[in-house]
Amino acid sequence: MGTPSFPAKRLPVAALLPLKRLRAQLAPTVADGLLSLGLLALIAWAAVQLGGWAIGRADWAVLQLNSMLLLVGRYPLAEQWRLWLLGALLAAQAGLSWGLLRAWPRADRREQGQLWPRHDRIAAVLITLLALLLPAALGLAGALQGRWWLLAAVLLALRWAAGRWGPGLHRRTLKLLGLLWPLLYLLGFWLIGGGLGLAAVAPGEWGGLLLTLVMASFAMALSFPLGVLLALGRRSNLPLLRWGSVAYIEFIRGAPLITLLFIGQNILGFLLPASISPDRVWRAAWVLTLFAAAYLAEAVRSGLAAVPRGQLEAARSLGLNQAQALVTVVIPQALRVALPTMVGQFIALVQDTTLLSLIGLLDLLGMARGIMANPEFLGHSSELYLVLAVLYWSCCAALGLGSRALERRLDPRSLAGRP
Amino acid sequence: MNGTPWWRDRRVLPWLLQAVVGLAVLVLVALLMTNLVRNLSAAGLLLSWRWLGQPAGFDLSETLLPFNASMPYGRALLAGLLNTLRVIVIALLGSSLLGALVGMAAFSRNGLLRGLARVYVEVVRNVPLLLQLLFWYFLVFLALPDGRAALQLPGLVLAKSGLYLAGFAGGSWQGPQLLNGSWQAPLQLSVEFGALLTGLITYIGAFIAEVVRGGIASVPRGQWEAAGSLGLHGVATLRHIVLPQALRVIVPGLTNQYISLAKASSLALACGFTDLYSVAETTLNQTGRAVEVVLVLLAAYLAIDLLISAAMNGLNRLVQVRER
Amino acid sequence: MLLAACGCANDSGGGVSSVRMAAIRSHGQLICGVDGQVSGFSSVAADGRYQGFDVDVCRAVAAALLGSGNKVDFRNVTATQRFPAVASGEIDLLSRNSTVTLGRDAPGGNAMSFAPVVFHDGAGVMVPLASGITSLAGLGGKPICLLSGATTEQALTDGLRRLNRRYVPLKFSTIDEMFGAYQQGRCAAVSIDRSALAAQRTTFAVPAAHLILPEVLSKEPLAPATIESDPAWADAVRWIVYALFEAEEQGITQANVAAKLAEAKANPKLAERRQSDQCRRQLRRDLSP
């Protein structure tokens, strides 16, 4: 392998000519040069193989024919407009938030006043390209393609509008806009599940990416407050709360998720009275929630440990009671410290939803496994695996990117007032 | 100090809070347990371990412990546990090696190597393990050719029917041989085992690489410079100066990864390998003893976790002591 | 006879003897566990409706109990989940091509209460024609793909043991993956109920390239199951299933049921009819609080 060195010790390569720069990067020594050659050959070989496969042998019909199954599972056709509506609302809200973030930078932001910083321009172009090219590449029907375009258009239009007129909005209005997210969350569950005037769609009929996202977002939203409570319990100086939290957290963290899902599917029925028989999807959702809460609690705990004791004392000495002090002073700081770890847990949670396919639920992976088993598509599972990998990777990577952006945004504040 | 009503007394309040929470939990647990006992007795399934001694009636493949269908459930579960341990031990060594190499590659002077290490870590960590296991099993290992066309490397043959390794047999070194159209070798692994190992090693390896990278990065830059000024070259610096210090940070991170490896090994059933979880599922199916089977599972994995924690704590103490 | 049987079952539910039936009534839905992925037995059509033989049994029970075959909450349960789901009371009825066995019926284990057998199946083995294997004996020492937890596993073990042969079991948690591995050539044979083998073979690219061996390894009588602790509910299901048999024998269908009923009423001397009326009155007396 190449000779290790501390990265900061690298040559000031930017000053060198491109060729020299390349040489400094690839072949600082003869051995490194040989290694680089080998690696280059390997990469070239892989690229040729993959390219040849993608152009020649890959058959994307398996995706075209099953795109709706993969997206929403067996969700009734007549009710799918609800999902598109939800998609449009989400796109609108995302565009709005994005634009407002840019319109209201923190006082110390570098990009202040810049409506379209460079990253945003790149993102906008990417979104446009994806919306235009991907549906076409998959050969989706015209009506479906149009809907994807509409979603992208809504997102970008609201991004622009919010960035343009956002600064003129009153502070109070902005606070209200922040409430839109939880509102949209509840609205989303109503649109997906029905009831209250809409035809009910049982959880058993949700599937594919829809089920994956519903499960992941449900577990994220609910495990968050649970995790914070558990973390507070674990750091409490009341022995019963502390030991209770410790026991719970360690029990959950000691067991593989699959055994916990197993308990949810096979044991829960024995624990509940016969009159209560929650749906299998909800059981799994709650298991995921309780599972994620334990891991989140550990992340939050490390955050709480990083908040100096003086913060609580200062808040109490100002007359805030314990709850007020925790909510307004301690927890916000703890969460900021814990943010990277927490997002790591959320990424793990998205990945963990694939285990639902092992207990007979048709999440994205479960749906794909069903499709792959269809002899009609035998020999074309590579295409499905690739698309699934890209989808999951994008979800996880997007979460990671988002968290890093959020960290940066919070950064000036995290230069804490500690001496 | 007197005359304070008890519900506002700060000496009483913490206990009150604990009592309320404790009582709520107690009531909940009592309710659940009452239901459990009632439902179990209604189904005639009250806790009993007699079934452990009854013949299992199913066969297991690839066990370390000799097993056939007439042996009891208890032995089947034990065989499954041994298989799980085998996976964990081998994957643990493999992923540590891979992780260490990739983690150190992040500090290579070779830009290409650095880039590849980064891409590997970013790709593998963000794709679910289960998907990767299915990929390795169905797309890679089951696509291997068989018989004469099998992939033949020195001392190793990869075929759809299994992985064949050279080894000592009957006192002499023997490589894989083709006999009557099927391969024979001193060491044979099923492709299920191979797929599971490959998946676990590459997945956990990526996480370990991050731990190692973080550990090395935590060593102050002055240490590299000091070593360089003493005339040590890169590899020697890494081995003698940096790694011993980095281990202090790496070992605790490794513990977490090893435990998550142990838990992840329960996904074996996705690629058809007979591990503890898979045996437990079959056992549940035959006996209907859901509660007992889950208790066995939880106890086994908890014990494995504790074992790893204890071993790693020992290692940690060793590393930290040497530092002083 | 059909109506009579249904009537009996119907009335017994109103009393206190069956907790479960009362629960189903108040719930307004029958929770029925099915596989959901075996074509012919239970699968989901493109419009999202469940269809198949197992599904129809669920619908018949719901129709008898609640007056509509649509008042069913179908739950997909895997082979592992099915019996705990019944025993724990999660599902009211299991109609998931499940074999009746002594072990599953006897108290102490998967204590189920089985309704009459609705389908007679048998475990079988399928091999690729190209392998040249024509009988069970040819499978000695070979890897065989199995469904984890199915009765076929035991049948196969026993069948080969009689021939003094062993085999390498490769267990999968879903039918899909089992056949996937088989088609990729991982195992020399695949074993499950012959009905499922036949159904799956039709979906293969070249069905004729696969041979279902002549040996029937076991009798696999498939039947719906209910929780053992509620005999009244088990009785109701049993008689609803009998009513289905009777209706099929007498050619009663949804279309002609009104005509048949009128015919029966026109002939009051019909012995069965009287008998069933008695049964109904008796039950009312027994069950009224």
Place this chain on the structure above:
Amino acid sequence: MIRAEGVEKWYPNGFHALRGASLTVNRGEVVVIMGPSGSGKSTFIRTFNALEDFQKGSITVDGLALSNDVRQIDAIRREVGMVFQQFNLFPHLSVLENLTLAPVLVRKRPRAEVELQAMALLERVGIAEQAEKFPGQLSGGQQQRVAIARALCMEPRILLFDEPTSSLDPEMVREVLDVIQALAAEAITMVVVTHEVRFARQVAHRVVLMDEGVVVEQADPESFFTAPRHERTQRFLEQIL
């Protein structure tokens, strides 16, 4: 205003921090507490707003006897402001939000009104132009001045200072002490734990020496520094002067 009698405190680890400390502070009085480190002076003033509990003795603050009644503790904390050695500003809130948080939340006053008052206070401590910044962007001296403004924003009747200048760079000590001195001129009751002799001489109405958990000596600054009666005071003064 404050009347502490025979206060005794043991920490959970058994350390006997206060061994019968007594002190009376009158309305509008500025009392400076001095003493070697570990003498219990910080612990002592932290018992005044119930940040520390105590096992024996009694404390009366503004006519209210400190008890274990949480409602009473909250009432006392509302009337007693505190400035800490480590500033303890809330790093995730802007300077202005640091000031307005408690009045809005605890006193339920309208935000707009509190913000006006907060700006006036920031003006008074000389950092109004920093109102939108975050504590992490300010120097230590500025942070401590914000902390004082934050305490004042609750309109307390008593202000406690727990070594307000001990973690400041030397050049910043002056600006903070100036602010405190200006406050003293407004006849706010203050108890200041500090090592600043010059400050004590100029501002204090009374100087108190604590050692080993008891009040050893109290006197007006002049006699305290020039004619200490107690032998332990003399020793202490020899060490710091």
